[in-house]
Amino acid sequence: MTSLLASSDPLFAHGVTGVVILIVLIKVLVGFGALMGAVTIMIWFERKAISDMQSRIGPQRWGPFGILQTMADGLKLIAKEDLVPAEADRFVFKLAPYLVLIPALVTFALVPIGGTLHIAGHAVQLQMANPPMGILLMLAMSGISVYGVMLAGWSSGSKYPLLSSVRASAQMISYEAALGMTIVTIILATGSLTTHSIVDVQGGGIWHWNIIRLGIVPFVVFLISITAELNRPPFDVVEAESELVGGFHTEYSSIRFGIFFLAEFMNTITMSAIIVTLFLGGPAGWIPNVAHLKWVFPIIWFLLKTTGFAFAYVWFRAALPRFRYDQLMDLGWKRLIPLSLGWMLIVAGFLIAPAWGFLMASLVLLSWILLSRAFMLGQSRETGVEAVLPTIGQRPIPGTVIRRFTDGES
Amino acid sequence: MAKPFDFFGGFKLTLAHIVRPTVTNSYPKVKRPKQPRQHGRHVLNRYEDGMEKCIGCELCAGVCPVNCIYVRGLDNPPDHPVSPGERYGYIYEINYLRCIHCDLCVEACPTQAITESKMFEFSFTNRADAIYTKAELVVDDQGFPQRLPWEDWREGEAAMTGGWMRATSPAGDASFEGVVQWTGDLGAGVRAPEAGQSDNRDDEATGSKQLREVFSRHLNPQDVPLDQRGLQGMMNNARAKLPRRKARGEKS
Numbered sequence: 001m002t003s004l005l006a007s008s009d010p011l012f013a014h015g016v017t018g019v020v021i022l023i024v025l026i027k028v029l030v031g032f033g034a035l036m037g038a039v040t041i042m043i044w045f046e047r048k049a050i051s052d053m054q055s056r057i058g059p060q061r062w063g064p065f066g067i068l069q070t071m072a073d074g075l076k077l078i079a080k081e082d083l084v085p086a087e088a089d090r091f092v093f094k095l096a097p098y099l100v101l102i103p104a105l106v107t108f109a110l111v112p113i114g115g116t117l118h119i120a121g122h123a124v125q126l127q128m129a130n131p132p133m134g135i136l137l138m139l140a141m142s143g144i145s146v147y148g149v150m151l152a153g154w155s156s157g158s159k160y161p162l163l164s165s166v167r168a169s170a171q172m173i174s175y176e177a178a179l180g181m182t183i184v185t186i187i188l189a190t191g192s193l194t195t196h197s198i199v200d201v202q203g204g205g206i207w208h209w210n211i212i213r214l215g216i217v218p219f220v221v222f223l224i225s226i227t228a229e230l231n232r233p234p235f236d237v238v239e240a241e242s243e244l245v246g247g248f249h250t251e252y253s254s255i256r257f258g259i260f261f262l263a264e265f266m267n268t269i270t271m272s273a274i275i276v277t278l279f280l281g282g283p284a285g286w287i288p289n290v291a292h293l294k295w296v297f298p299i300i301w302f303l304l305k306t307t308g309f310a311f312a313y314v315w316f317r318a319a320l321p322r323f324r325y326d327q328l329m330d331l332g333w334k335r336l337i338p339l340s341l342g343w344m345l346i347v348a349g350f351l352i353a354p355a356w357g358f359l360m361a362s363l364v365l366l367s368w369i370l371l372s373r374a375f376m377l378g379q380s381r382e383t384g385v386e387a388v389l390p391t392i393g394q395r396p397i398p399g400t401v402i403r404r405f406t407d408g409e410s
Numbered sequence: 411m412a413k414p415f416d417f418f419g420g421f422k423l424t425l426a427h428i429v430r431p432t433v434t435n436s437y438p439k440v441k442r443p444k445q446p447r448q449h450g451r452h453v454l455n456r457y458e459d460g461m462e463k464c465i466g467c468e469l470c471a472g473v474c475p476v477n478c479i480y481v482r483g484l485d486n487p488p489d490h491p492v493s494p495g496e497r498y499g500y501i502y503e504i505n506y507l508r509c510i511h512c513d514l515c516v517e518a519c520p521t522q523a524i525t526e527s528k529m530f531e532f533s534f535t536n537r538a539d540a541i542y543t544k545a546e547l548v549v550d551d552q553g554f555p556q557r558l559p560w561e562d563w564r565e566g567e568a569a570m571t572g573g574w575m576r577a578t579s580p581a582g583d584a585s586f587e588g589v590v591q592w593t594g595d596l597g598a599g600v601r602a603p604e605a606g607q608s609d610n611r612d613d614e615a616t617g618s619k620q621l622r623e624v625f626s627r628h629l630n631p632q633d634v635p636l637d638q639r640g641l642q643g644m645m646n647n648a649r650a651k652l653p654r655r656k657a658r659g660e661k662s
Contacts, residue, residue: 052432053425055427
């Protein structure tokens with residue numbers, strides 16, 4: 001057990017002693033507190049930044065520049081009545097918010113936010129945990145948070161949340177494939193699953209960062225699909241206010257509703273941190289030669305990069321309109337999955353030998369041409385949107401048309 | 411046909427909006443200047459010698475489309491008359507749960523006794539408070555509307571109470587625009603006429619501003635008035651502000 005722990009985390013090299021347990025405890029508490037504080041600031045930051053972009057003022061009443069607005073909202077939510085609908089599955093209804101919240105917390109534990117400290121003869125990595133399966137845990141957790149959203153919608157016993165949960169599960173499964181494929185690309189290039197070594201490999205300057213080393217494509221695919229995983233605009237069809245009332249949390253009130261929002265913003269921070277870890281070298285950056293303070297600069301670099309992505313998410317929300325549901329599925333299945341798969345093959349080829357790389361690249365190019373031809377043919381057939389929905393005068397759909405879809409006869 | 415980089419237009423626009431001034435303002439702290447003809451809470455005016463203008467003729471009550479005004483006239487007591495003339499408004503009540511601020515009463519009034527102030531913040535905690543009586547409606551000894559404890563009056567808001575009256579010419583005749591057709595008010599005296607819809611309207615005197623001037627930074631470039639565009643517009647704006655600043659300096 002100890003050797004398994006020590007294989008990825010040097011803290012456990014001398015066995016699990018009282019000091020080690022204390023260090024772990026402090027790391028967990030500090031990490032949890034920092035994340036909670038960051039979430040309150042993130043909610044304030046999002047509201048303030050988006051109101052600036054819309055020429056509004058935004059929260060301003062509580063604290064300087066309204067920075068305590070999140071606290072006030074939290075207090076208000078706690079004080080409200082906690083309703084459970086009569087039609088709801090009570091146990092699942094109460095469980096679902098925590099299924100969304102806990103993965104968000106656990107994922108952040110994986111993120112290295114600084115280098116390694118040496119305290120009392122122990123090498124302390126500045127991340128809450130560095131398990132050997134590393135980045136796979138992140139994938140697993142994002143899988144679990146789908147359950148949270150899905151079960152929340154299903155257990156509400158109401159039709160709009162149910163529709164929302166159907167959308168959520170379909171959307172998240174579609175984009176998880178592209179997400180996984182880009183992560184495989186990174187793992188291939190790194191040769192390890194732990195987040196710490198992923199960051200270590202990118203340490204030697206900006207040209208070693210994965211965003212440049214792997215080509216810009218995996219980064220773009222990852223950014224798009226992680227935004228879809230987060231259910232953030234422009235992929236927020238799950239919470240589309242204009243179509244589904246409030247989406248999966250329509251029936252929720254009081255602090256359970258608050259937990260959903262806490263988890264959503266926590267996920268935004270966590271995923272910004274994950275992008276920074278995977279593609280921008282995490283805490284890597286220029287470190288000036290200051291005695292005793294060298295450990296601070298990686299943390300500052302990490303915070304700066306993460307803030308940059310948090311701002312990017314707010315910017316997406318302000319700038320982009322929501323995808324239609326079929327456009328969302330098109331982007332996921334027809335574009336991102338083939339693209340990430342092809343790029344993974346090219347990277348894998350170049351890792352063996354340049355000759356294999358060029359062979360793979362030409363194969364991918366060929367299959368790209370074939371695939372786009374196939375999509376073109378598929379679109380030109382009489383199975384498009386216009387065929388399914390005839391013009392108003394012809395409703396209901398004539399039996400011949402329906403039979404053509406169901407039986408495939410022409 | 412969309413150009414390939416049109417996709418980033420939204421990003422550019424939202425980023426540009428960060429540095430632009432906000433359209434909204436923090437309302438209870440900051441109040442927008444009111445438009446000169448805004449309809450607010452009524453006032454009952456007095457002549458410059460302190461006599462009430464209302465003669466109790468009930469034309470306002472008759473014209474009111476929602477029957478929110480209740481007036482009863484009475485003969486003036488001979489030894490201390492309330493209004494110049496035969497009769498005065500003995501009872502004057504307006505129910506603000508009914509009033510729609512159409513200002514037909516202001517148009518109907520033969521003596522310009524009733525006009526509307528710019529005060530729109532009504533706050534009642536019971537239905538009886540919504541009925542304003544003569545004690546609340548008649549202007550005070552300085553000629554300003556009374557500042558009732560539940561109303562939110564700010565500095566300078568009570569200055570203009572005759573906007574609608576000044577905006578309309580008798581019988582809608584354009585040739586009367588800019589001609590004084592009314593008697594003086596206590597405190598304010600004979601108010602300057604507003605130019606109405608004509609070209610020689612005096613925005614300085616009425617304190618009004620064209621909306622396009624106020625929002626020129628939030629309009630599409632092609633919608634901004636020609637004299638407000640670009641560097642020339644900035645110079646024009648600065649030049650327009652100069653006499654206003656001078657006037658303010660002289661007063662204080």
